[in-house]
Amino acid sequence: MTKTPLDDFLEFIDQKHGEESWVSLYKKISKDDKSEDGILYSTLVSQNATERAMSQSSWDLMLGGGAPGFVIGSENGKEVVTYLPQSDSEYRRVVLYREFHGRKDNYFEISEEFRLFHNLYLDQKSSTYLAFDDAGDEIEVIKMTPSEIKIRKRYLRSFMAATQTNLLLYFEVTRHFTSNIHYKNDIKTDSLCVTLYSGKSYSEGFSFFARALGKKLIRCEPIEKSGIWPFTQAKSYEDFIISGDLDSPIAYSCDPDGLANYFGANPHAPHYLTPVFFKKEVMQKYYSSSDYEISDGHLSRKGSWSLRLDNNTSGYVSVFLGDLGRDLPSKEQIYWKSFNLIPDSHSISETNYQRSFLGNFYDPESAEHQFKHAFVDVQEACSKVFGWSIFLPLADKDTHFLNSIRSMLTCEQSEFDALILAVAKITIDSVNVKELRKHLDQGDESKSIVLLELFLQNLGIQNHDDFSSFLRGVQSVRSSGVAHRKGTEYDKVIAKLNIDKDNYQAEFDEILSKFVSLFKAIVKAI
Template sequence: MNIEKEKERLSQQKMLDSILHEPKPTEMLTVYFSDYGSGDHNYGIYCALVPIDQKEEVLSSYTWDLSIGSGIPGSCVYYDEGVETPEYHRFGSDNGVEPLVICREFHGFKDDYKEVCEEFRLFHNLYHDHINNRYIKIDDDGNEAIIIEIKSNHIQIRTKELKQFLAIKEMYLSIQFDCREHSLLSEDELSLDGKESSEESEFHIWTLAYGDFGGISEHQAFSRMLGKKLIKPFPKSKSGLYGFTKEEPKKYVDFIIDSDEVGDDVSYSSNPDLLANFFGANPEAPNYLTPVHFKKEVLDKYYGKPSKYAVSDSNLSCASLWGLQIDNHHDGKVCVWLGDLGRDLPYEEQLHWRSYNIAPSGGVSETYYKRQIMAQFTDSDRLEHVFKSKYSELQKVSTEKLGWNLLLPLNDEDIHHFECLRIPSTNEQRDFDDLVLGLTKVLIDSLNEKQLNKFIEKELRGGIKGGISRLEAVFKNNCIEEYENHIQFLRMLQNLRSSSSAHRKGSNYKKIATEFEIGSKDLISVFGGILAKSVDLLDYFIGVCSSAELQKS
């Protein structure tokens, strides 16, 4: 065994450096740690919230101010002239020390666990990710950040949010540590006599001592480092809490709104307060309703996260945090009013849109113009919008007329396939495959086979495989006309999914691709054609459900 390495390990310098390290606001700070190792060490870190005015008292002793398991509601009994008076204490004592981490223990009947105090979690309105046992903060722009990570023996909290909380509480966080290293060598072999050390400063205190187990363990020498380090609060002006923090003025991005006589871009601020309007404001400036043009790919970010964003006919939103009216009725671009960009988008989102900003070519769509300027109700003629409208109409008609859904509603895990259906913005194969997969989920995998079976004789049901064949049998048995082309389309779509999205592409894909004119047309146009046939299919389904043909099951 290398004596120098053992002495270095027992010095605990690495552990001390990590504890005394001053974390940056974005770093995660360890507030609980318990590691018994394989017998050669025993690390314990725990924390306590201590009032600002108790700083000197806390740093006057190496001992902990709050032990693990303490800090829960309790009571004390006081005696005044022989009269016994019990008193309730929320944190078990009246010394002002509070827990940040609470260790729950149930005497072996239930599993122990740790939790961060409710006040901190509510202060930052943290969402509990139960699967990963971590807490997430969602800011006003919709950005998510991990604030707390909880593991069985390790809890970390992001420093920024911790210091904001300390600022309002007018407290320090005392990081208490009791760390031990054990060695199979003796103190004499390690020459540890008189090696004890300690340090006191404005915000920490610690001591390191060596000892001998005296034969009660296979290990002989040990070192013990005991102490505390105080984490300082932010000023209250940086707490982020309304009334204490000065609100920062909103920032605005300049967008391209025109081209000059030599073809250079002309840009202007999206700050609504600097724009002209129809009431005489800023007459020399561009109008609030100046159309700004963007590549269609600007929306791909939002389609890629349907759990967070929603893109619909003329609208983009981020949950209930923000929303933007958009002109998404063009083949290759998206238009937005200049003033809306500044008024409705957070600054970070403005930067995203700016990266897709292009010089204007043409105007806004007729649909958008009628809605926004003429205040007329107008249906969209964009295929993705028409498809979703027809799908919703089918769900309503089939429920009202049949009493059941011809296409089963998608569950929460599959609804994104419907929400993200659109004509793609690029000719990327991956996007095309994903959209084909999504369309088959909506139109084929969702066919209500259980209800369709009721229109097929029992002895014939077992011989029919798959939803499309079942649907075909129902149409045929009920003498429903003009279904052949729609059934053929569904089979072709199913084959395209099977040969592209679901499996490696081979000779079968090339055959199916030819049928869809893939190769002779770009993928944007191909999927546009597929979506057009899908709209025709939904129209046909609506007509069938509206008739009396399927109402006699």
């Protein structure tokens, strides 16, 4: 390329503009010392109009157009008025500039067609348009600031392929100099059309300017490259260990179309219902985010995907091989694969066996699911009999405490502390003190555990003393070691409750089971 006073800018246009991961569809160019100013803009152009557009360096349209309107022509000697969805005809703007001529502030917006094509969501706080991939993860597609609008290249190329339109990247940049500059030149290639010229500067403190005006062409790919149905890429499938041992693990693809079933398909392949086992820690990612819902035998991401799984076993979870392929997005399969276990002596739970193979209704075995089921039952029973629930509903910002309750995934002290806090928050801390005081005719001095003790006694529950001691023990663990700094008092409480600090997983399951017994006793009594 011929050397010019704007050589570095032209090199950027030629080599990088439109080729990087993010493409500037609009950008205001300026320097604080007034030595440079300019603008980048863009549009999509039809195949028919592309060669005509590239025959000259001047822009084919300006910022403020693109709105619907009428055009007047003639047909058989008569005037014909035609309505056009966009007045630019052969051009399709992705970025539109809205002008209100001083009545309101002007602003940029993204074309409705583009937003709907990719089903983009506008995050108004960050002025960012988002898409969601198969796994439900957010992807920034468009970033907007007052001085620049950038779009992720693969989403722009996808739209170009679908509409079979090419991209015109307009540019105009002016640099100012104190020394005399006289320059004029044209650059013309298959993808670049530029006019270079100079003149007297209009910027204070400078004598002359050099300006580059032109456009760059990026052609669209075939329509099959749009990546949108029916041109979506084939889903990829991971291999998972289904048998063997540590020395010779045997893995097989989870592609459901390649597995055997009860109808004679792929007789030499593993069966669709072959269980695959995973470390319990695979669930940590999902428990730690409110974006996911975990229930008895089911995991889902809101508005995205769902998976049947067996989470009623202790120490591991399992999923049928075919379900991994059918229900998990490819990137989630990769995540699960990192937790894949050798089957060894593992087996599915009785709950899963009864439900999946015998078609029976079967109560969960896991203390986690038993707790949540029993908690709902006791709330509903009290509401039905007394007109109020024994535990107050959680505030919106506290609902994560109920969702987070689970069998422990590790034996870490931090996880035990967090779960003790959660279970105390939704039970002891949420006792419906006001209604219990009225029901038991108690004064305002009575506290939550005292009221629960009296309530259990009032219901005639025989072992109410044991339940009361248990509740006080949980409250003591929370108060002495979770809500405050740990010390000798915490060690005494742990010892008094016979909690094995080396086996927090089993101990917390036992705590959940005792709560289940309490809830069931209340339901039975009322």
